[in-house]
Amino acid sequence: MGKITAGAILNVDQCRALTGRVGDVEYFRFAEFDEYRPEAVVDVLRGQVAGVVFRGVVPARTLALLTERFWASPARRRRGADAPGHYLGAYHYHKTTEDYLAEAAEFHAALDAVLDVPDDPVAGLNQGLAKALAAEGVRFRPAGRDGRQASRVIIRSWHGQGEYALAPHEDLGQCTEPRQRDFEIQRAADHQVVAMNMCLDNGSGGRLVVWNIRPDEASRRRLGLHYTGSPYPLELLEEVEAVRLDVNPGDVYMFNGSHVHAVEPETSSEKRRITISGILGFVDEHTVVSWT
Numbered sequence: 001m002g003k004i005t006a007g008a009i010l011n012v013d014q015c016r017a018l019t020g021r022v023g024d025v026e027y028f029r030f031a032e033f034d035e036y037r038p039e040a041v042v043d044v045l046r047g048q049v050a051g052v053v054f055r056g057v058v059p060a061r062t063l064a065l066l067t068e069r070f071w072a073s074p075a076r077r078r079r080g081a082d083a084p085g086h087y088l089g090a091y092h093y094h095k096t097t098e099d100y101l102a103e104a105a106e107f108h109a110a111l112d113a114v115l116d117v118p119d120d121p122v123a124g125l126n127q128g129l130a131k132a133l134a135a136e137g138v139r140f141r142p143a144g145r146d147g148r149q150a151s152r153v154i155i156r157s158w159h160g161q162g163e164y165a166l167a168p169h170e171d172l173g174q175c176t177e178p179r180q181r182d183f184e185i186q187r188a189a190d191h192q193v194v195a196m197n198m199c200l201d202n203g204s205g206g207r208l209v210v211w212n213i214r215p216d217e218a219s220r221r222r223l224g225l226h227y228t229g230s231p232y233p234l235e236l237l238e239e240v241e242a243v244r245l246d247v248n249p250g251d252v253y254m255f256n257g258s259h260v261h262a263v264e265p266e267t268s269s270e271k272r273r274i275t276i277s278g279i280l281g282f283v284d285e286h287t288v289v290s291w292t
């Protein structure tokens, strides 16, 4: 298994250096399978490998049904200028714990109505992972507080403009949001914060880009991204090693969200990208939680 090297510093620029931890060749890669292997997700959760992709594991008829129900859902909402598009489900970004969990409750029934398909692929993923973790004495459950639960997933279709459809960012910063000090997900920052994505539809292009750097706190503070994790200036990433992952409908991929990552725009004019997403991480030795 690969390693993240503790003291490895990457100096990109003398004045505005982006510093952090970089992975070795064994670690910094996407393990690839053509079937679901929950134990490979555990490797990502334990920080032994940067990512994993399961190719074509959701059947076409399921993708079509989920897509149709997403667009038909009366609970689907429009998102603003920073990431234009549509979504179903709550996102915790920039909210109080209370507001996030209340919003998650509002979306609960609407998400169930979309996801309740034969061979529900989200349930399949979660059950497989729960079993693999249970074998190691670890419980897997949705994050929550006071009897309220995080959203199971968030379903999104978005089409940002510019060089990247989703600007370079990391998912760690948003887990240090002061308004969420009372939320257990903040303890995931002491472990690995793992992004989960299931591609329902994608035009051509739209690759995931992951850079081999996990910015340290000094860089995040210097760039003013400490609580947001976004956006990282492109010029600071030019010299950084990156993997570019082709993503096709039916693929499920998970990766260490502490690495700076971005999504390339679709090159075709039809904007088709729809993704089911979630975030997961250990919050203590015996518990993995998921949130959105």
Ligand SMILES: [Fe+2]
Binding pocket: 169, 170, 171, 195, 257, 261
């Ligand atoms: Fe992300």
